[in-house]
Amino acid sequence: MEPIAFVAVIGSLIILLLLIGTPLKPLRWIGQACIKLVIGALFLFFLNAAGTKIGLHVPINPATASVAGFLGVPGAVALAAIEYWIL
Template identity: 45%
Template sequence: MGFELSIILAYAFGLILLYIVGWVLLVPLKFIIRLIWNGVIGGVLLFLVNLVGAAWGIGIVINPITAIVAGFLGVPGVILLLLLQYIL
């Protein structure tokens, strides 16, 4: 009852195919999780900047554009918005 080479190759091909399909599905999942994480951090940071910055007259108007920038970029996005507000 020895294994035939075709059976071993079929199992190997199946494992490789399973690995490729898992990798293709995992990469977008990591991107989506990272995007959600940046969005949450950016939103919380916008809220904190408006809350704490009110004492010094610093605030970022929360509109769709600032929410998108803070959501995609996270902390660097909020810093960018503060710098743009200071420059403009």
């Protein structure tokens, strides 16, 4: 698929969703899950940035990002404890 066609399709879908909204709950759940996944990745990024002083590095992948995103700060701390003491 050409890049211009891809951007046009995505742009038209965004405009369509803005005009009619997303009345379906599964779409909202998927959106919220994606947002939590991104927030979890940010938690892990800042944890890795702060943990370099003590040699702590938690890999950022979908599994760890989802744990940190859905559980929040306690999930990120639990991942750090697992990485530091167990692995």
